[in-house]
Amino acid sequence: MNKDQERYQKSFQKLHLSEDFRERLDARLEKEREDKEMKKTTFLGMTRAAAAVAVCTAVFGVGGICYAADVGGIRTKIEIWRYGEKSEVEVEADGMGYTWTDENGETGGFGGVIMDENGNDVVMSAEELAEHMNNDCTLRMKDGRMILYYKNLREDMTDRISPEGTLHVHINDPLNPYTYFNFEEVTPDGSYHCSSWDKPEDGAVYIELDAAELSSEDAPAAERPENVVEGTYVISDGE
Amino acid sequence: MTTELSQIVAKYGDRLYAAAFNVCRQPQDAEDAVQEALISFYRSEKEFESEEHIKAWLLRVTVNAAKSMCRSFWNRNRTSYEEHMDSLTFEDPSDRTLMDVVLRLPEKYRIVVHLHYYEGYKTREIAEILGLSENTVKTRLLQSRKRLKTELEGWGNE
Numbered sequence: 426m427n428k429d430q431e432r433y434q435k436s437f438q439k440l441h442l443s444e445d446f447r448e449r450l451d452a453r454l455e456k457e458r459e460d461k462e463m464k465k466t467t468f469l470g471m472t473r474a475a476a477a478v479a480v481c482t483a484v485f486g487v488g489g490i491c492y493a494a495d496v497g498g499i500r501t502k503i504e505i506w507r508y509g510e511k512s513e514v515e516v517e518a519d520g521m522g523y524t525w526t527d528e529n530g531e532t533g534g535f536g537g538v539i540m541d542e543n544g545n546d547v548v549m550s551a552e553e554l555a556e557h558m559n560n561d562c563t564l565r566m567k568d569g570r571m572i573l574y575y576k577n578l579r580e581d582m583t584d585r586i587s588p589e590g591t592l593h594v595h596i597n598d599p600l601n602p603y604t605y606f607n608f609e610e611v612t613p614d615g616s617y618h619c620s621s622w623d624k625p626e627d628g629a630v631y632i633e634l635d636a637a638e639l640s641s642e643d644a645p646a647a648e649r650p651e652n653v654v655e656g657t658y659v660i661s662d663g664e
Numbered sequence: 665m666t667t668e669l670s671q672i673v674a675k676y677g678d679r680l681y682a683a684a685f686n687v688c689r690q691p692q693d694a695e696d697a698v699q700e701a702l703i704s705f706y707r708s709e710k711e712f713e714s715e716e717h718i719k720a721w722l723l724r725v726t727v728n729a730a731k732s733m734c735r736s737f738w739n740r741n742r743t744s745y746e747e748h749m750d751s752l753t754f755e756d757p758s759d760r761t762l763m764d765v766v767l768r769l770p771e772k773y774r775i776v777v778h779l780h781y782y783e784g785y786k787t788r789e790i791a792e793i794l795g796l797s798e799n800t801v802k803t804r805l806l807q808s809r810k811r812l813k814t815e816l817e818g819w820g821n822e
Contacts, residue, residue: 433781
């Protein structure tokens with residue numbers, strides 16, 4: 426190092442980050458992590474909606490989505506909640522997604538990706554998909570009433586949806602971190618958009634439901650709905 | 665803050681700040697630039713080959729962030745570098761003079777001077793960090809040396 430460099434360094438070494446720099450950086454990192462978590466949650470919500478559509482489509486037995494049973498691949502059995510009842514289905518990998526077949530021979534397809542900690546898209550395993558589907562909360566139109574389903578819970582929400590088409594529900598379920606469900610754009614024809622969060626939305630009033638208190642005995646028996654609505658999609662029976 | 669990022673701040677924080685201040689001549693903007701660089705490091709999935717690689721990458725990101733800060737409208741309404749220098753303690757008045765002379769150089773000269781005299785980089789390395797040709801760096805360094813030699817007693821006598 427020559428003398429000029431020594432002089433220069435001596436002068437500019439007077440410059441230091443302020444004492445609260447680390448504190449501000451920590452705050453920024455915390456926000457960064459929250460944003461990342463929010464993206465992840467929103468993305469999962471989308472995945473669940475897409476998966477739920479596939480389930481409904483299969484209920485109606487639309488021929489177009491029935492997959493060949495002899496497609497090669499690893500088969501596994503998982504349990505999923507459908508219309509308040511648990512069903513065991515056989516799942517088989519099918520490229521980017523999976524096909525499933527229940528004990529009655531009904532089939533359907535589902536799939537999804539999830540962001541890892543580095544922001545990369547990772548194809549979800551059948552078990553992960555099942556877990557996310559099972560943590561989902563859905564609304565279905567049945568006999569002109571809007572029924573909410575969550576695992577084994579069923580609750581008539583028809584008169585609790587705001588005139589603006591919003592519905593906020595919090596379900597006490599220690600097994601699911603995302604139990605604040607915000608339904609928006611709920612319309613009389615039964616379409617809606619839903620997102621799930623780990624904390625309440627500011628200013629929203631939530632209807633509290635307890636997974637332990639509500640049981641299938643309190644709700645109507647599970648029946649195949651005549652007109653099923655999931656996510657932002659509307660699926661009709663063709664009438 | 666992660667352990668790795670905390671170590672990066674401890675090791676390179678002031679160094680990055682000095683580079684950013686050289687570009688911005690403004691303490692708040694310089695800290696914002698350093699923060700941007702560290703957040704980029706936190707987000708980055710880049711695999712670094714060495715400590716030297718990390719340092720050069722951080723300096724490049726910091727300098728680019730600092731240049732962006734300088735261009736913002738908000739920058740025009742902030743504390744001047746002279747005011748900030750008044751808040752620093754220089755035991756030797758010539759140290760203050762040196763900083764003042766360097767900070768009065770045009771921006772494109774300042775950062776080349778800083779990377780050479782403070783970081784000890786050679787012209788090729790400075791060219792890589794700043795995305796300039798080596799000849800451009802050499803020319804800017806030569807011009808700066810002439811200016812510093814004129815204004816600083818004993819500069820360039822070796």
